[in-house]
Amino acid sequence: MSDKPLRIGIAGLGTVGVGVVRIVRKHAKLLEDRAGRKIEIAAVSARSRDKDRGVDISHYDWEDDPVAMARRDDVDVLVELMGGSDGPAKAAVEAAIAAGKHVVTANKALLAHHGQALALAAEKSGSVLRFEAAVAGGIPVIKALTEGLAGNEITRVMGVMNGTCNYILTRMEATHQGYNALFEEAHKLGYLEADPQLDVGGIDAGHKLSLLSSIAFGTQVDFDAVELEGIEQIELQDIEEAAEMGYRIKLLGVAQMTGRGLEQRMSPCLVPAASPLGQLEGGTNMVVIEGDAIGQVVLRGPGAGEGPTASAVMGDVIDLARGLSIPTFGIPAAKLTAARPAKAVVPAPYYIRMELDDKPGAMAKVAAVLGEAGISIDRMRQHGHHSPTAPVIFVTHKCARNQIDTALEGIGKTKVVSGAPVAIRIEEV
Ligand SMILES: NC(=O)c1ccc[n+]([C@@H]2O[C@H](COP(=O)([O-])OP(=O)(O)OC[C@H]3O[C@@H](n4cnc5c(N)ncnc54)[C@H](OP(=O)(O)O)[C@@H]3O)[C@@H](O)[C@H]2O)c1
Structure with a gap:
C-alpha cells in the first residue's frame, strides 16, 4: 500500500x-x-x-x-x-x-x-x-471493451444510449400519447438537455457511439461519420404498428466494420420486442457487444x-x-487508423409508412416505384381510412438505404401520397 494519497x-x-464528492466522503476507507x-x-x-450544493465542500481549496x-x-x-465540447472543459483537460x-x-x-x-497529447x-x-x-x-473483451475481434456494437429518447418512446407506447405530449412531459421532468436536439436529434447518443466504435475497431474517433437520425418523426401509429408486428422502436446505435468501411448509425429502428434491446424500458441504457470468441454480451x-x-x-x-x-481508446493513439466511413452499406428490411390517396391506381403506382428501386415487398398493412387518404404500411425485404431513399423520392413524385413517407430500419439484433 502506498503512503502517498x-x-x-x-x-x-x-x-x-x-456525486463524486459524496462517494469520496462516504467511502473513504473502502476506496x-x-x-x-x-x-x-x-x-x-x-x-x-456561493451556490449551495447540498454537500460540504469547505474542506477543499476553491479555484475559480x-x-x-x-x-x-x-492535483x-x-x-x-x-x-461542453470546447471552452473551459477542453482548456482544463489540455492544461x-x-x-x-x-x-x-x-x-x-x-x-x-x-x-x-487529446489521446495523442496524453500519451506524449x-x-x-x-x-x-x-x-x-x-x-x-x-x-468491458478495453479489458474484459480485449481478446476478441469485435464484429458489431449496438446500444440504446440516450435514456430520454427511450423514455419518450416507451411512454408513447404505454400512454398512447403522441410524441409532442411526451416531449413536453420529459421537458417538465428535467430529462432534456438545455438544447433538446442533443437528445431527440440523436447527437448525444451519436457522440457515445463514435467513442465505442473507436475502441471496438481500433479507429480514430470520427463523430462526423455517424449517420444521425432523431426520433421526432416517430408517430404513435408507428409504435402501435410495430407492436402489432412484434417489434418495438428504439433509438439504436449500430457500429460495424463492413467490406466498404466503418458504418456508424444512430437512428430509430424496429427491434424484436422479445430481444433484450426490445425489452428495455424508460431511461435504462443497454449496450450489446459482439465478438468472434465471446459471441454476444449484453x-x-x-x-x-x-x-x-x-x-x-x-x-x-x-x-x-x-x-x-x-x-485512451485501447491501443496507442498513433496506431488508431482513419476508417473509411461507409454509409448504410449493411442491407436490412424497412418499415415504410405513408398516407396514400384513397383512389383507384394509387397503390399500384407506389408498388411500381418500389419495384423500380429494386425493393420487394414482404408485407403490406392498411388500417381504416382518413378519407380522402388511408394510412398504409409496407414492410420490405432486405435492401440498402439508398434504394429506400430513391423509392421515397419516387413516391413523392407520384402525387398519390400526402405528406412525407417515413422509413424505419428493422434491425436484426
Ligand atoms: N448528468 C448526468 O447524468 C450525466 C451522465 C453522463 C455524463 N454526463 C456528463 O458529465 C458532465 C457534467 O454533467 P452534469 O450533469 O453534472 O452537469 P451540470 O449539472 O450542468 O454541472 C456542470 C458543472 O460545471 C460547472 N461549470 C460550467 N461551466 C463552467 C466554467 N466555465 N467554469 C467552471 N465551472 C463551470 C457548473 O458550475 P455551477 O454549478 O457553478 O454553475 C456546474 O457545477 C457533462 O459532460 C455531461 O455530459 C452527465
Missing part, C-alpha cells in the same frame, strides 16, 4: 461532480482499501462559489479557474465534469495533460470532437485519459444520474490510484 481536483460541481492508497480531493472548481486547478502541484488527477497529470472525464462531446488529439506527456462515465453512464462498457443499467455517473467516474479514479495505464 492520490489527489484529485474536481472541475464542475453539478449533478455528477457532487483506500481497494485502491491501495488514500483518494483525496485537493481542490474543486465551478462557476459559482478550472485551468489553474488543473495545473496545481497538489494528480483532473476530474473534468463541466461538459492537465500538458502538465503531465491524469484526466478522468464524463464528457462525451469533448471526446467525440477532440478525442484523437505520459498522462492517462479515461472516460468510462461518458458512455452509457454507470454501465462499465469502456472497461450490458444493461442506468445511463445517467448522479450516483450511476459518479460510480463510473470513481471506477476510473481507482484504476489510476492502482497505477493502471491503458491507452
Whole structure:
C-alpha cells in the first residue's frame, strides 16, 4: 500500500461532480482499501462559489479557474465534469495533460470532437485519459471493451444510449400519447438537455457511439461519420404498428466494420420486442457487444444520474490510484487508423409508412416505384381510412438505404401520397 494519497481536483460541481464528492466522503476507507492508497480531493472548481450544493465542500481549496486547478502541484488527477465540447472543459483537460497529470472525464462531446488529439497529447506527456462515465453512464462498457473483451475481434456494437429518447418512446407506447405530449412531459421532468436536439436529434447518443466504435475497431474517433437520425418523426401509429408486428422502436446505435468501411448509425429502428434491446424500458441504457470468441454480451443499467455517473467516474479514479495505464481508446493513439466511413452499406428490411390517396391506381403506382428501386415487398398493412387518404404500411425485404431513399423520392413524385413517407430500419439484433 502506498503512503502517498492520490489527489484529485474536481472541475464542475453539478449533478455528477457532487456525486463524486459524496462517494469520496462516504467511502473513504473502502476506496483506500481497494485502491491501495488514500483518494483525496485537493481542490474543486465551478462557476459559482456561493451556490449551495447540498454537500460540504469547505474542506477543499476553491479555484475559480478550472485551468489553474488543473495545473496545481497538489492535483494528480483532473476530474473534468463541466461538459461542453470546447471552452473551459477542453482548456482544463489540455492544461492537465500538458502538465503531465491524469484526466478522468464524463464528457462525451469533448471526446467525440477532440478525442484523437487529446489521446495523442496524453500519451506524449505520459498522462492517462479515461472516460468510462461518458458512455452509457454507470454501465462499465469502456472497461468491458478495453479489458474484459480485449481478446476478441469485435464484429458489431449496438446500444440504446440516450435514456430520454427511450423514455419518450416507451411512454408513447404505454400512454398512447403522441410524441409532442411526451416531449413536453420529459421537458417538465428535467430529462432534456438545455438544447433538446442533443437528445431527440440523436447527437448525444451519436457522440457515445463514435467513442465505442473507436475502441471496438481500433479507429480514430470520427463523430462526423455517424449517420444521425432523431426520433421526432416517430408517430404513435408507428409504435402501435410495430407492436402489432412484434417489434418495438428504439433509438439504436449500430457500429460495424463492413467490406466498404466503418458504418456508424444512430437512428430509430424496429427491434424484436422479445430481444433484450426490445425489452428495455424508460431511461435504462443497454449496450450489446459482439465478438468472434465471446459471441454476444449484453450490458444493461442506468445511463445517467448522479450516483450511476459518479460510480463510473470513481471506477476510473481507482484504476489510476492502482497505477493502471491503458491507452485512451485501447491501443496507442498513433496506431488508431482513419476508417473509411461507409454509409448504410449493411442491407436490412424497412418499415415504410405513408398516407396514400384513397383512389383507384394509387397503390399500384407506389408498388411500381418500389419495384423500380429494386425493393420487394414482404408485407403490406392498411388500417381504416382518413378519407380522402388511408394510412398504409409496407414492410420490405432486405435492401440498402439508398434504394429506400430513391423509392421515397419516387413516391413523392407520384402525387398519390400526402405528406412525407417515413422509413424505419428493422434491425436484426
Ligand atoms: N448528468 C448526468 O447524468 C450525466 C451522465 C453522463 C455524463 N454526463 C456528463 O458529465 C458532465 C457534467 O454533467 P452534469 O450533469 O453534472 O452537469 P451540470 O449539472 O450542468 O454541472 C456542470 C458543472 O460545471 C460547472 N461549470 C460550467 N461551466 C463552467 C466554467 N466555465 N467554469 C467552471 N465551472 C463551470 C457548473 O458550475 P455551477 O454549478 O457553478 O454553475 C456546474 O457545477 C457533462 O459532460 C455531461 O455530459 C452527465
